[in-house]
Structures are given as structure tokens and as C-alpha cells.
Amino acid sequence: GVLMKELVDFALEKNLSGLEWAGGLPGTLGGAIRGNAGAFGGEMKDTIEKVMSLDISQKNPKIIKRKFKDCGFQYRSSIFKKNKGGEIITEATLKLQKGDGKKIEEEIIKNINYRLLKHPMEYPSLGSTFKNVPLTQIDSKIISINPCFNPHKSMSIIKNDPFPVIPAAYFISEAGLKGISIGGAMISPKHPNFIVNILDAKAKDVENLIQLVKNEVKKKFKIELQEEIERLI
Structure with a gap:
């Protein structure tokens, strides 16, 4: 399949805007569509018009063509992910806009550099393990239990993903789990x-x-x- 890096590079070469958020994103286009990958306020669903997939859940595989509205995109999910390996994405039509090549490149480089600086690229990893927590799930009961935690006042920890969320990393860090290891696996400091x-x-x-x-x-x-990741078995 097409690697996201190849797709981002192609878009830049053609001065097409809409995939800047994916600068430095690993994996393939098919995987990004399946999980509705997102970062820096953008999501894969923002660029999708149509998706073609091969349904292998039946004895006789068949091609399925879906328009955007039929793909069931949600936060880090889609109909393809919910079908639990029943479909293989084979083709997609994306909608991108003509833009300023210099500005597109600057945004891509900024996002790549952020990943290099903030993510533990020195080790193999699962990528983002847990989904961020939508701000709408933080109710008064949770705040009353944790008086030091009030995201509505502590705006610095809220980010758009693409809607307001509290990063999962915040909760993991505040729980004192940075650097904890079991066997050969470690929660990245x-x-x-x-x-x-x-x-x-x-x-x-x-x-x-x-x-x-x-x-x-x-x-x-x-x-x-x-969990944002998906277990294969």
C-alpha cells in the first residue's frame, strides 16, 4: 500500500494542501483510513471522498465502494475498523486543495520536527497507545474527586484532536507511571x-x-x- 510519507511528499510536490497534519505519520494510507488517524488538529476523514475495499468476510470476496458518508468515521475509528479485519482497503479518492507550496512545506516540517522532539523515536513502539479523553467526558464529579485537576481552568493541557481533549499522556504522567517497565516494555519517560x-x-x-x-x-x-491500538489476537 501507499505509505503516508509517500502521499504527503506527493501532495507537497503538487502544492496540494490538506495532509500537512500527517507530516511524519508512519504507516500506510489504508491503515490511516481504517483508524481515522489524526494529529495536530487534522484527521484522515477530512480528506476522504470515496473508499473501495475488498470484503473477505464471506466465502466469495466482493468489492465494496463507499462514499464518505458511508465510511462511519468517528474518533480514531471507521466502519473498516469495526468490521474487525473483514475488509481490506484497496483504493481511496482524496480531496485536497491547491495551496502555497512554501507554507505547506513549512507546516509539514514543523510537524515532523515536533514528532522527532516529543516522541520516543529512539525505540520501537506501539505509537499512541490510548485515545485522548474528550473534554465532554470530564464532568463535575471527576473534578470534585481531583480538586487539583480542573481542565476548564487549566487550558494549557487541553488540545484540539480535532475537538477539545485532555491528552492521555497527561493522565498517565499524573498517575506517576512515566518510566515504569514490565519485562522489556516501558512507558516512555x-x-x-x-x-x-x-x-x-x-x-x-x-x-x-x-x-x-x-x-x-x-x-x-x-x-x-x-486503547487506540488494536490487538490482532
Whole structure:
């Protein structure tokens, strides 16, 4: 499949705007559509017009063509992800706008540099492990339990993803989990929403760390973090 880097480079070459947010994003276009990948206020769904997929869930595979409205895009999800491996994305039509090549390049480079600076690129990782928490889920009960935590007053921790959210990394950090390791897997001190492989980590090491994070964040904040990653088995 087409790598996101290749697609971003192609858009830049043609002075097409709409994918700047994906500067430095790993993986393929198909994967980005499936998970409705997003960063820096942009999402994959913002550029999609049509998607073609191969339905392999039945004995006789068939081609399915969907318009944007039929793709079921939600925060880090889509109909393709909900179908649990029943479809393979084979083709997509994107809508991009003509733009200023210099400004497009500057935005892409800015986003790539942010990833290099803030993300633990020195180790293999899962990428963003947990979904950010929509601000709408932070109610008065949660704030009353945690008097030091009031996102409505602490605007510095709120970001647009593309709607207002509290980063999962904030909760993980405040729960004191930065640098915690199990086996060869570690919660990155650099960005605690990343679980990195520091020494031949096993799947069980990662699973145990994920469960530890969920338990500790729920204990401290009464918030249940949802996984952004998907387990294959």
C-alpha cells in the first residue's frame, strides 16, 4: 500500500494542501483510513471522498465502494475498523486543495520536527497507545474527586484532536507511571502515551503495562482510558 510519507511528499510536490497534519505519520494510507488517524488538529476523514475495499468476510470476496458518508468515521475509528479485519482497503479518492507550496512545506516540517522532539523515536513502539479523553467526558464529579485537576481552568493541557481533549499522556504522567517497565516494555519517560520496546519485550509485557495504566488512571481520576491500538489476537 501507499505509505503516508509517500502521499504527503506527493501532495507537497503538487502544492496540494490538506495532509500537512500527517507530516511524519508512519504507516500506510489504508491503515490511516481504517483508524481515522489524526494529529495536530487534522484527521484522515477530512480528506476522504470515496473508499473501495475488498470484503473477505464471506466465502466469495466482493468489492465494496463507499462514499464518505458511508465510511462511519468517528474518533480514531471507521466502519473498516469495526468490521474487525473483514475488509481490506484497496483504493481511496482524496480531496485536497491547491495551496502555497512554501507554507505547506513549512507546516509539514514543523510537524515532523515536533514528532522527532516529543516522541520516543529512539525505540520501537506501539505509537499512541490510548485515545485522548474528550473534554465532554470530564464532568463535575471527576473534578470534585481531583480538586487539583480542573481542565476548564487549566487550558494549557487541553488540545484540539480535532475537538477539545485532555491528552492521555497527561493522565498517565499524573498517575506517576512515566518510566515504569514490565519485562522489556516501558512507558516512555519522553511521552507516556508511548509504550516502547527497550529489551526484547514480549506481547505479555505490553499487555500488562496497558492494564497497569488503565488501573492506575482509573484509581486516581475515575477515568477509563480507551486503547487506540488494536490487538490482532
